[in-house]
Amino acid sequence: MNASSTFVASMVACMAGALLLALVGTRSPVETSDLENEVKVEFIERFTRFVEWPDEKERESGLVIGVIGEGSLVAHLEHGLQNRLIDDRLPEMRRRSELEELERCHLVYIAPSERERLDEILEHTSGRLILTVSDAPGFARAGVIINLIREDEYLRFEINRHSADLSGLRMSSKLMRLAIIVSKG
């Protein structure tokens, strides 16, 4: 939060997130898709706080976030993260179609639409320092590291420990404690 502009932006985002989380915290069921997406964006932002990229120190620019596929969250994600400081830097948002390009990303959101070619995508991401995030049931089991799921009215997340270990990323134990641990089926 070095620059005042980013600080203001961050505060706005926080306020928004707070409202959402307040709703979530008060156990309000996630009714609307928009609210759910907002919360998902907040969750994804939170994940970056509890995951360490070992080469983080060498990285010059901000976190490169790749988005693959289409869905309601994609727009929210782009909008929600574009102006938020992640790790003191602005992320670089990229919508990808070429799978090879994913290898340059740090975080890759895989939309539910990519269920068909999920394995192909994961081939490019697994074993690399790439945090894969999705919000489709069964994606974690398929090999995505973190998968957001709805459990009753609450948003929960699954972590594929094998994929996480394979990626070389350092997952915070605090994160692991809250996650639903799945293994590759």
Place this chain on the structure above:
Amino acid sequence: MLRRDLSIRSKLLVVIAGTTVLALLVGFGVMAWYDVNTFREEMISQAVVVAQVVGSYTVTELAFSYSEEAEKTLAKLQAIPDLEHACLYDRWDQLFAGYRCESAEHPRPPFDSPAVLEQGDELLVVQPIVDRDESYGTLLLSISKRSLRHKVGQYLRVVVLLVVALIAFTTVAAFRLQAVISRPILALAEAARRVSQDGDYSTRVRKLATDEVGSLYDAWNEMLAQIGQRQLEQAKAEAALRRSEQRFRRISEQSTDAIYVMDAEDRLVYVNPTFEQLFGYPATEVTDESFESIQLVIEENRPRIASIRESWWLGGKAPTRYQFKGRSSTGKVFDVEANTAEIVWDNQPARLGMLRDISQHKQAERLLREQQQQLEQHATQLERYATELERSNHELDQFAYVVSHDLRAPLRAITNLSTWIEEDLGGMLKDETRRQMDLLRSRVHRMESLISGILEYSRVGRVRSTVEEVDVSTLIREVVGDLAAPPGFRFKTGADLPVVLTEKMRLAQVLSNLIGNAIKHHPRDDGEVEIRVEETADHYEFAVRDDGDGIAPEYHEKIFVMFQTLQPRDRFESTGMGLAIVKKIIEDLQGRLWIESEPGFGATFRFTWPKQVPARSSGTVEEVT
């Protein structure tokens, strides 16, 4: 702080026990304070740790709004016994989760940083929950201090008990240990008290240790020994002083001199009995007085005496012997000779004086002087007489000489004339006349002999011949040869006859007279004469002994008088001058002549002959003949 009159034992006790108790109190006080503080800090730090742990556990719950999980986590805090309640607030200060937490009762405290508050019985720990610089909320823990107080109370009870026990132990130990120091000191004090009470310096204290007190004991013993030694020496010195004083008094009381001692202010501090007698004052009246104040010295002598005394005390040269005229209490004035010396009297410089009454001595001196003067007058007179006598003697000798010399000529004329008358008358003379003429001549001859004798006699004092070495035995032989003794006569001499340095003629004259007398007066023709010489220090003693008739004692003096003969002149042709001449010669040489004889047993004439020739006052007179 400590009372000075306390005994050393009590002081030591107070010092040891006091110091220890003070140290214990301070030590345990600091320890208790530190421990209690530590208990509290431990409790706080435990609470903070719990808060931190809980905070870190609830980061993700807060991050992802998992309030149920947060509740579960907080519920686990019930295992902590003193935990009253725990409240977890989110970023917006809303109660997110809690353990026995009522939102209304426990609002989020207004702290953004970790804080510890003590509110009554509660310890409140405020722990902001932060992860990677991201703030997620605040945790509030409330912990009861009951158990802490209980623990502290228990701890303090133990400490107090321990301190009390230690103080008791310390006091007992101090009471025992102080004896280690106090006992030797008290023993020394007791020894000192005994010594000062009894004055017995022969006691010694027995050393118990070799520390400073031990050294003190040694020093004490040494001091006692020295004092004892000094006392002994002092006693000796005092005894010696007493003896010396006794001796002085004895001497001074027996002294026939008046003795006094005078201090530096010229006051008499001592006088002896003779002094009292001499001046007629009792000692009590003169003590502390001066010679002047009671007028012991006559007025005229006082300035002289005063200046002498002044010189003494100023250290100048002053006579120690002097004379003055003293005055007694009755006003009698007498001569005194003083003999003084510097002494120490009662540790002060003083003057010892001895006075002697020399009045009689002075009178005797005067008398002696007078007598001496008289004597000198007499001597002068005597000398005058002697000179006169000598002159008259000399004149007499001169007269005798002149007379006898002048008488000879007429006698010779008478002899010649009678011869001529006889020759002229020839045969006309009767036998009677012829015999008378012979008698005439013989009387003239005797007269001539007498005159010769007188002449010789007078010559003795006047004429002196040369002094030479005279061999006495040769001289005797010559004398005997000249005397023509009868053939039957025997002469004996001693073996070692000396060689005498003298006038040969005189000695020959003496010996010739004496030996001649022995022959002439001997009744027989076969007599014996013995001559002996004995040598003494300053003279020779000659003895001429014969075995003749001897001389009766009543004539022993008479025989030496001029013209005395013991028998009629007709029987022995003798002038009676021989012994007189002999006597005069010997006496002229200051010798002595005497006779030892008994009638019928011979006679021994003895005379002394000086080895040195005495000087003669009168000058020699040339013989006129």
